[in-house]
Amino acid sequence: MKLFVSVLVFCLLASPAFAGNAACYTAAEAEAEQGIRIHSELMVIGLNCQGMQTRGKNLYAQYREFSAAHGDLFAAYEDRLLGYFRKRGDADPEASLNTLRTAFANKISLDAAKMRPDLFCNHYGSRIPKVAGMDRATLRKWASTVYPGHPVSQPLCAR
Numbered sequence: 001m002k003l004f005v006s007v008l009v010f011c012l013l014a015s016p017a018f019a020g021n022a023a024c025y026t027a028a029e030a031e032a033e034q035g036i037r038i039h040s041e042l043m044v045i046g047l048n049c050q051g052m053q054t055r056g057k058n059l060y061a062q063y064r065e066f067s068a069a070h071g072d073l074f075a076a077y078e079d080r081l082l083g084y085f086r087k088r089g090d091a092d093p094e095a096s097l098n099t100l101r102t103a104f105a106n107k108i109s110l111d112a113a114k115m116r117p118d119l120f121c122n123h124y125g126s127r128i129p130k131v132a133g134m135d136r137a138t139l140r141k142w143a144s145t146v147y148p149g150h151p152v153s154q155p156l157c158a159r
Contacts, residue, residue, distance in 0.1 A: 035143035040104035
């Protein structure tokens with residue numbers, strides 16, 4: 001009987017209903033998702049607006065420099081989200097991360113498809129030179145801010 005009760009308690013605690021914080025984001029996980037969203041959106045902007053130049057470089061080259069300069073931060077964001085997906089019990093956390101990145105890229109790509117290229121680039125293109133001048137603290141603050149128009153995909157955990 002003790003074995004049965006022990007197994008039952010273990011199964012209940014391991015189930016999604018009792019997984020605790022697995023159904024919500026910590027502040028660090030929300031920052032990670034927003035950081036990945038920002039990075040994904042900038043990639044689409046850079047690719048679509050390669051013809052625009054500021055500071056003597058096209059926007060895609062600036063995006064690549066920005067990505068290289070902050071590559072360790074974006075890698076840490078990816079690791080944090082992979083940890084969340086593991087904690088949530090996803091069978092393939094890497095696929096979950098790829099799906100999330102693709103959804104972010106598709107959302108802004110849809111805007112690009114609906115607009116003339118010059119209008120899209122005039123509307124969004126200024127973001128790349130803006131972030132290119134950001135220091136790490138400013139970038140992290142931006143990623144830590146959840147805007148109503150860009151909510152995170154999971155609710156924030158109660159503190």
